[in-house]
Amino acid sequence: MHVLPRYPYRRPPELDGRPQDPRPAVVIGGGLTGLSLALDLARRGVPVLVLDDDDTVGVRGLASRGMCWAQRTLDIFERLGVAGRITAKGVAWNVARVLARDQPVTSYTLQDQPDLRHNGFANLQQYYVEQYLVEALQAEPLAEVRWLNKVEHMASHQGGVRLTVGTPDGPYELDAQWAVACDGASSPSRAALGLAPVVHDRTEDRWIIIDITVPGCDWAQERWTWLDASANGGRAVWRHKMADDTWRLDFQLREDEDAVAAATPEAMCRRVHALFGDDLVFEIAWSGVWAYRHECLADLRAGRVLFAGDAAHLVAPFGARGGNGGVQDADNLAWKLALVLNHGADEALLDTYSTERKQGAFENIRQARRSSRFVHPQGQAAARLWREAIISMAPQLPWAARCINTGRLSAPCRYTDSPLLAGDAGAGAALPDVRLGGTSLHHLLGPWFTLLVFADRLPRALASVQHPLLAVVLVSPACDRQARAALLRQLGVGADSGECWLVRPDQHVATRQAHLQPALVPALLAAALAPLPTDPPPAPAHDLHATTA
Ligand SMILES: Cc1cc2nc3c(=O)[nH]c(=O)nc-3n(C[C@H](O)[C@H](O)[C@H](O)COP(=O)(O)OP(=O)(O)OC[C@H]3O[C@@H](n4cnc5c(N)ncnc54)[C@H](O)[C@@H]3O)c2cc1C
Structure with a gap:
């Protein structure tokens, strides 16, 4: 049986009175979310310190918890350089089968995979994923992980955060410009700041x-x-x-x-x-x-502290949305924090993290709630009748089979109402990683923003579109015949159509334009560096019983 790795505790220099400059970014919690975020930050040039109260991955005793990793998560892990290990060790699957009264009633295939870089899903115990993330972090010169370092107290002030950290050798104090609490469902950081999540519902279903x-x-x-x-x-x-x-x-x-x-x-x-x-x-x-219960913080930012993963929101495991959602939080936050710390972006950019990822959390809660009602209708007579009718019709009627909801599996949230998007029909969605001969669409992207031009030469009007954070990439030269067909099937775009797509650093599309007005690109980049305030997203429907934990 697999043995979890143990990582060594090292005495922090602060304990010996050696003064340290404030850390630009401290990540509290070396779980799935914190490790993904730290790796992304380090790769984006941000020195990052991870503090974890434990000295291993997962939960002691091989408790896997998460094990279903969605295509979007695999795409993010590809960008972070760990997807290869995960898919090599994991189990790829695409077919979901449902049985009622012990007989198969329906099945569905998740993903038209051959066109795309990654499979619909890969299953792998969460502790392996975390172990690969730790090993990738250990190779990053800008990253440091301190094991058996437990954050015991924190206070956010205008210029940063002061943390009190407990170790086997006693406590020490640490200053950070920004802290990200990734310390799990019972987040001590939330309690330290006097915050409690809004509980959207909980059930006795066990x-x-x-x-x-x-x-x-x-x-x-x-x-x-x-x-x-x-x-x-x-x-x-x-x-x-x-x-x-x-x-x-x-x-x-x-x-x-x-x-x-x-x-x-x-x-x-x-x-x-x-x-x-x-x-x-x-x-x-x-x-x-x-x-399980469903909950989310009212704001994922509290001054200089940001919340991510289970510390920010909690969702039932139906549809494998918890860990996948945490990795998407990391994906959304890392580039924004890096732009604030290293490229002079306004702090307001971090408020868009809260807006966008709360939308993601609410979408996950909505979907998981629907599944849980189908699987466990409890006392709701109408829901039980509907379920029975659907199950008995499913073997004969495809529409009834489609209504069987055993967990709509994690899919990336399409952001709307964000000041970082142009508001057109293609904006906000994650860009699928379409295979292009020897490469794939994501491998064409630059580290920050990318203008994908679906043509084989740059239109003259776009020659002036330049920015230090922008790569302009022609798609057509990377495409063979198969790739052209795949682009049409997956994205509905011709490789030579002349369309222009502005893609954000997290691979979400900021705008998709058939005829790009060149001025739109600098306008969107300026909006990213100094965004305007937005309204918070609406809470999940039927939320009459929301309470504070
Ligand atoms: C039964 C079950 C099945 C699941 N299946 C799936 C699935 O298939 N797919 C999926 O996507 N999700 C799944 N999930 C959800 C997923 O496991 C969680 O969403 C995920 O672990 C959240 O990661 P996290 O890093 O935010 O929090 P955690 O994994 O809880 O990590 C928190 C980290 O913070 C550390 N920490 C806590 N307090 C402190 C402190 N004071 N100082 C320093 N460090 C601290 C902890 O040691 C830990 O390392 C499942 C969950 C359950 C319970």
């Missing part, structure tokens, strides 16, 4: 995860959902393959079930054997009981 290792098992590499498995007392079960011949099984518990009794080795083995037969030989790699 699940037991039983990760089992079954060497040489030939079950399909697909996501299987039993909506009402008879072997689980008519309740739901999920099955996913991960690395190391390990399978994630999520069993929905009965409302009156004793979670402690359900988590004994005997009870867990009984559950697994009931579903897959007594002959199955397996080992339990990890188990845990979970319930």
Whole structure:
């Protein structure tokens, strides 16, 4: 069985009275979000310090938690240089199958993958992903990770943040220009600043995860959902393959079930054997009981402290939106913080992080809530009737099959109402990484903004479009016949159409123009460096019961 790495604690110089300049950026929490953010910042030229209260990745005892990584996350990891290791170790899958009354009722394929650089999804235990991120960070001269350094207190003031950090050798003080709290669902940073998230809903629905290792098992590499498995007392079960011949099984518990009794080795083995037969030989790699709630901070920025990942918002695991959302937070924040710290951008740029990623969080909450209502309609009679009708019609009627919602899987949020976008129909969406012969669309992008010109030579009117943060790239010369067809299929754009797309550093499209007015590009770049205030995005619908945690 896999053994988690242990990282050494090193005595911080502050403990020996050596004065240190304020750090430009401190990341609190070396989990999935904090590590992704730190790697992105370091690669963008920002010296970054990560403080983590632990000395390993994941949660002790091989608790994987996250394991489904969406295509958008893989695209971000590609940019950060770790996607290759994740896809090599992980399990690629595209087909999701649903069973009702123990019979297959529908299946769907997630992604027309051959046109795109990455698969619809890759499954890999979260601790592996974090380990690869740590190893990539260790190779970055601008990054430092301090293990067993627990942030115990913080205060944000006009010019920065003062942190009190506990270590095995005692506490020390540290100043930072900016701190990003990536310290997880119970975020001590939130408490230190007197902040509490708005709770949008919570349920009593509980699940037991039983990760089992079954060497040489030939079950399909697909996501299987039993909506009402008879072997689980008519309740739901999920099955996913991960690395190391390990399978994630999520069993929905009965409302009156004793979670402690359900988590004994005997009870867990009984559950697994009931579903897959007594002959199955397996080992339990990890188990845990979970319930869920949906919550989000009112503002992801509090002065000089920003919040990202589970510290900022929490979503049920339906659709694998938590960790994927945290990586998208990192993707959205890193370039903005780097522009503020190193390129003179106005601090207001960081408010657009809050606006855009709250929109992402609310979208995730909306989707996860719909799935949870379908999987677990609770006392809602109308929802239960609808569910029963849909399930019985699904084998015959494709529209009914499409209504079966076992978790609409994580997809990138299309930002709207952001001052960083031109407001046209193509703006705000993440640019898919279309394969182009020996390269791909994302590999054509520069480190900051890129003007993609779908032509083989630059129109004269665009010759004057220049900016130190802008790369202007012709797409057509990189395209063979197949690539041209893929661009049309995936983006609806001809390689020689003359269209111009301005792409942000996080690969989201700022504008898509059939006939670009050259003045629009400097206007959008100026808006990025000094954005105007925006209205906050609307909260998820049916939010009458939102409370503060
Ligand atoms: C059962 C389950 C299944 C899931 N499946 C998926 C999935 O398939 N796909 C997906 O995308 N998401 C999934 N998620 C969600 C995903 O695991 C989380 O969203 C993700 O771990 C959040 O990452 P994070 O870095 O924001 O927080 P965390 O992973 O919680 O990391 C927080 C870090 O902060 C550190 N820390 C805490 N306090 C301090 C302090 N005071 N000082 C210093 N460091 C501190 C912790 O040690 C930790 O390293 C799942 C979650 C669960 C529970």
